[in-house]
Amino acid sequence: MVFDLGGGTFDLSILTIADGQFIEQGKGGDMWMGGDDIDDLIRQYVYSETELENELDDLPSLIEKMESRDKNRFLGELKKKIEQAKIKLSSSDKAYIDILGLLKDEDGDIVDIDIELRREKFEQLLSPFVERTLSLSKKLIADIGFEADLIDQVILVGGSSNIPLVIKEIKQFFGEDKVLLHPKPMLAIAEGAAILAHRLSDTYECPQCGHEVAQKDILCSSCQFNLEDNLIETGLLDIVHTSSHDYFLDLEGGNNYKLAEQNTPLPFHAHFSFKLVHHEQRLAHFKFSNEVNDKQESIGDLWLTFELANTTLDKDKLPEIQLDFEVDINNLITVSAVLEGYPDINISKTLSRGGVDEQLFLELENSISKVNADDSSNDSFYTSLEFLKRSLHIAEDINQLLDPNTGNMNKSIYNKITRAHNIALDIFDRDESFIGNQNYISNFMGSFGFLLPDKDKKKVEKKMARFEEKVKTGECKEIQKARDEALDELHNYPVLGSLMDIASAEHTVSKNNDSNKVQYFNNAVQNIIESLAENNQDKTQQLLDEVLPEVYNILDNRSNEKIHIFKEIQV
Secondary structure: OEEEEOOOOEEEEEEEEEOOEEEEEEEEEEOOOOHHHHHHHHHHHHHHHHHHHHOOOOHHHHHHOOOHHHHHHHHHHHHHHHHHHHHHOOOOOEEEEEEEEEEEOOOOOEEEEEEEEEHHHHHHHHHHHHHHHHHHHHHHHHHOOOOHHHOOOEEEEOHHHHOHHHHHHHHHHHOHHHEEEOOOHHHHHHHHHHHHHHHHOOEEEOOOOOOEEEOOOOEOOOOOOEHHHHHHHHOOOEEEOEOOOOEEEEOHHHOEEEEEOOOOEOOEEEEEEEEOOOOOOOEEEEEEEEEEOOEEEEEEEEEEEOOOOOOOOOOOOOOEEEEEEEEOOOOOEEEEEEEOOEEEEEEEEEOOOOOHHHHHHHHHHHHHHHHHHOOOOOOHHHHHHHHHHHHHHHHHHHHOOEOOOOOOEOHHHHHHHHHHHHHHHHHHHOOOOHHHHHHHHHHHHHHHHHHOOHHHHHHHHHHHHHHHHHHHHOOHHHHHHHHHHHHHHHOOOHHHHHHHHHHHHHHHHHHOOOHHHHHHHHHHHHHHHHHHHOOOHHHHHHHHHHHHHHHHHHHHHHHHOOOOOOOOOEO
């Protein structure tokens, strides 16, 4: 076991060594625990003793009220004196912490810091801290299924491992003959790096004659010394790393799906399948986390988007999403997802906890939750559908924000994302159903443009093109204006507008698999087109009067439906 108690972290590793190969059995410790915490224990003791001696109520508040320059000088001096005392107590029974003439009370009288700290008191303060290091050591041993007596050696490194109480407690638990204290524990990391650098270089010196040999050489070409046997006996052939944590996929409802266990040998790769939750789902959000000190921490997100134009997913057989999860020897995590049956719908990324892309995804997730929870819209179907459509493009852009090789952010994409998100929220807050209008306007020419007089086609197409361009690039007010201009133009052709409404109703009932209604509306469209060709206005109006009440009822019901923007996945 490597017991590394440094300034800011406490790191534990258990290694099995066989034939020169170091196999990492497990890692543990506490990334927020170290010598700084010991310093803070001493500082609190100094404060309390000084308050007692000088009959003060709140020494920290006096320090805070000092002039900035004096306060920084005082705190710097205190930090230095505390560290010196801590080091001295490793070889002496007592140490002094004194700062004279710098601090004053509220009456302007000098308050001197002059504290004697004896080793007995220091160890009393330190006891809970050392107990936690032992507790974490026992936990790691238990986590990998070992017993304490299976540990053959414990090497203490890191500056704080020099503290006598730490050494005493570790020896008491593991056995005195097993504990090795590095003579200069703060240099152990540098020494280990130097040894590893020697192993990783292309060539090195033969230990017997000094001749330069290659790493792959078995024998020295100069003196025939057996290099392979020597490496096995004295050196490092290879290191097998393991994962630092349990890794999870966070599912809806607070459930966690374990993807990899702590101490799994690295590199690690696994393949999983997950299901969509609804046939109208067009977003899949994967939330990854790990467990640190028994707490779940987010390590990144993956968003897969799929517009599937003109495609309706089978309600009874939804495609699965195939997820690949990889952890390399540096504990860097790469995830990728692909929609089954649609190989072009895929995404891959290296997770970046706290990256700017993660922040943007969090903002998008919050906005989707807001839209799903909102019931105030008078045109719920189209306003929610509008936000969904824009969310797909926003998520796609966030996936492109960071350079996959350098991790650098593309500023122009970032500006595009924030602008698009703000516009999407603005449109939703205004209850503007641009998607319904856009579908109506965009499909007008494709479906019934052939019925327009030739002289009118270019005029209509110009208005439509302007609207579609503004939908993609304009602010909310610009889109509104272009929409109103296009609709004003289309209103000059009320019969064709009615045909569009019938076609829209037909599309709606087709999603409900109502084949009789689909045929009914399709026949109505054909009959109206024939009557227009015959220039029979009375018959055209009669046909419209027959079908439009049902059409408007269907469209009104649809516009008031609430769309839920699904992004969940399930096992």
